[in-house]
Structures are given as structure tokens and as C-alpha cells.
Amino acid sequence: MKTIARLAILATLAAGAAQAQDPPITIDSHVDIPFDYMGEPRFDVGQPTPLLVDLGKMERGGLNAAFFVVWVPQHQLDDAGYAKAVKQASQKYDGIGRMLMMYPDRIRLATTPEQLMANHHAGLLSATIEIENAYSLGHDIHRLDAAFDRGARSVGLVHVGNNDLCTSSQPDTEHGEPAMNSAADTGMSDFGRAVVKRANQLGMMVDVSHASDACVHDTLKVSTAPIIASHSGARAVLDHPRNLPDDLLRAIAAKGGVIQAVAYKEFLKHDPAREAAEEKLQQAVAKAAGDTKYDSDKHDYLPAMAAGMAKIQQQHPLPTLDDYLEQIRHMVQVAGIDHVGIASDFDGGGGITGWADASETRNLTAAMRRHGFSDADIAKLWGGNLLRVWGEVERDAVKH
Numbered sequence: 001m002k003t004i005a006r007l008a009i010l011a012t013l014a015a016g017a018a019q020a021q022d023p024p025i026t027i028d029s030h031v032d033i034p035f036d037y038m039g040e041p042r043f044d045v046g047q048p049t050p051l052l053v054d055l056g057k058m059e060r061g062g063l064n065a066a067f068f069v070v071w072v073p074q075h076q077l078d079d080a081g082y083a084k085a086v087k088q089a090s091q092k093y094d095g096i097g098r099m100l101m102m103y104p105d106r107i108r109l110a111t112t113p114e115q116l117m118a119n120h121h122a123g124l125l126s127a128t129i130e131i132e133n134a135y136s137l138g139h140d141i142h143r144l145d146a147a148f149d150r151g152a153r154s155v156g157l158v159h160v161g162n163n164d165l166c167t168s169s170q171p172d173t174e175h176g177e178p179a180m181n182s183a184a185d186t187g188m189s190d191f192g193r194a195v196v197k198r199a200n201q202l203g204m205m206v207d208v209s210h211a212s213d214a215c216v217h218d219t220l221k222v223s224t225a226p227i228i229a230s231h232s233g234a235r236a237v238l239d240h241p242r243n244l245p246d247d248l249l250r251a252i253a254a255k256g257g258v259i260q261a262v263a264y265k266e267f268l269k270h271d272p273a274r275e276a277a278e279e280k281l282q283q284a285v286a287k288a289a290g291d292t293k294y295d296s297d298k299h300d301y302l303p304a305m306a307a308g309m310a311k312i313q314q315q316h317p318l319p320t321l322d323d324y325l326e327q328i329r330h331m332v333q334v335a336g337i338d339h340v341g342i343a344s345d346f347d348g349g350g351g352i353t354g355w356a357d358a359s360e361t362r363n364l365t366a367a368m369r370r371h372g373f374s375d376a377d378i379a380k381l382w383g384g385n386l387l388r389v390w391g392e393v394e395r396d397a398v399k400h
């Protein structure tokens, strides 16, 4: 073998190698992907990319596994809207599939907790597939089975705006949807109940992040298995509708589930000045690109956006690891150490000072230690709890 080739291999191995302080597994339960994932060269995650999560960043940072998200935005609840959502979801499955096909020596699909650990022990990263907004089932329960067949192991019921399963924590009040927790907030629909029951039978985790409080209550009632919140915060620490109130943190824990604390700026710190500055930048970058409307997929990874965001970060810095740890500590206090986990929401708006992309993952582990968490606690937070819940969801499915 040529020396240069051998050195390149050694460098790759060193970059991906575990370090002494690493927990047994690190799982980030919410990583978004653009629609043209693995399509455009800039979204080829086997190469260095502008994305916050690519294979090199995961390997270097010690992030062993990610739940990659099949997200679709909410459109109208009609045939045209459903058809569009089904198509958009399919595009994302294809992107994840292309990643797995192109880089089998670096990342593998994990459809069971055992497979995820086996991948890790073999020195490979893991990808688990997660649905965000089950509107993309196109109001057809059979598509949940199809999603399971494509590898999806978690189903997020709803996103921003009510859908045909559930009311949202952020309903579209501008277009007449009733406010969360108002008298007209209907919670879960019959279709939503059918999806939860079928997910239970399949052994798919049910994810209540983005759901209204009423929908979380209904999910807890309907589901025979523990449930997850794949990326949510604590409302008692920061009052935001996307954050869960203490009673729901407790209820999810009482049913054996897990709440994956999310490193998302707006759920950790109120900063209207930063939000306004970001909005202004988005409009300016869109306009400079010749577009009338800002489109995150198209504009977020342009050099002008990166430069503008760096400037905003100087003036209105993102929340820090300490802000994030404060929420985690509250959640642990309320729900218990066995019921909290970690999510970044990278490439979906997530990322904070200190954990700005997957390459900085070890900073978070160090911050947990600084905040007094033991190695055993850290192992639970970084994936032990999530894998336990996933295993219980599988065991529950066998009973149906």
C-alpha cells in the first residue's frame, strides 16, 4: 500500500476513534436534513459540508448515532396537500437511503437498539429514521406500515399548525385555528388514535414533540407503550408553547418514556432582538439570491448567510451550554434521571454556543460533567434512556 493511502486511512481511523471519556453511546434524537440531501454536491455528507451534521463532523465530534428526520411542512388538509406531503417525505427517505448506500463503511441504518449498538461496536455510525409530522402519511394508515418498512422507527404526530392527527403546540391562529388549551382545542382525532395504535403494533416509537398539551395527554391515554418527546424543552424554565409543562414531563416519565431535551435557541432563551436580526438577514439573503421569499433549504447554507449569522452571534449570542444544562437539570429533577435525553435539532434551527455542530459533541459531555452528572448519569442522558424506551416499545409490540 502506498504510504499516502495508508496515512489517509490512519487519519480517518484516528478521527473516528473513541476517547477515554466518551460515554458508551451518544445518540442525538433529532437531526433535520434538506430536501436535496445527498442530491446536490454541497449536501453530500461523506464530504465536508456546510451542514451542521455530516459524517466527518459526527466522527470527529464523537456523535455515534442520529435520528435523521423525515419532516414535511404543513399544507392544506386536502387531497392535493396530502399528495404533496407524501412526495416530499419520499424525497427525504431517498436522501437518507443514498447516504446509506454510498457510505456503508461509515454509517449504517439502525432499526433496533441492538443494531445501533452493534454498529457502534463495529466502529460505524448509525442512522435511525424518524418521521416529523405524520401529515406525510397522507391520511392513509397503510403508509405507516410502508414507513416502517423503509426503516422509520419513530413517528412525530404533528408539527407547526394543526393536522389530521392532532392539534399543534403552535396552531395556525392567523388562519383561524384555535389557540392551544382554548375550549376549541380538540387534541387528538380518530385518525391520530388509529396511528398511535398501529405504531404500538408495529413497534414504532410515538413522538409528541410539537403536539399540543391536549394531544400529549391523549397520546398518553391511547398508547400502550412508553412514548418519547424527540426534541422538547421545559416550560417551567422557559415559557414557550413548544416546551413541556412539568405535569407532562412527569406523566411521560410515569409511563416509562423519555423527553429528549433540545438545544434550540428559542426554547432556551428569549431573545427578540436576535430573532428580528435573523429575520432581517433572511430577507436580505433571499433578495440577493433573486428570490422574493426566504427558503431555509436554499438560503441557509449560502456564504452570505454564514457571514451574517457570525455577525449576529457577536451582537446577540446564542444560548450557552450552561443554559442548556439548566433545562436538562430541571427536567431530570422533575422527570427523573431515567427519563431525559439529548437532541440538537441541528439543520432545523438547533445549535447553541458550545454545541454549534456535531463536531462539538464532546463539549456537551464535558459540560454535563461540570454540572455534576456522573458517568452513569451521562450514559443514560446520551442514549441509554432512549434505547431502553425503544426496547420497551418493541417488547410492547409483541403483545399485540
Ligand SMILES: [Zn+2]
Binding pocket: 132, 210, 231, 348
Ligand atoms: Zn421540530
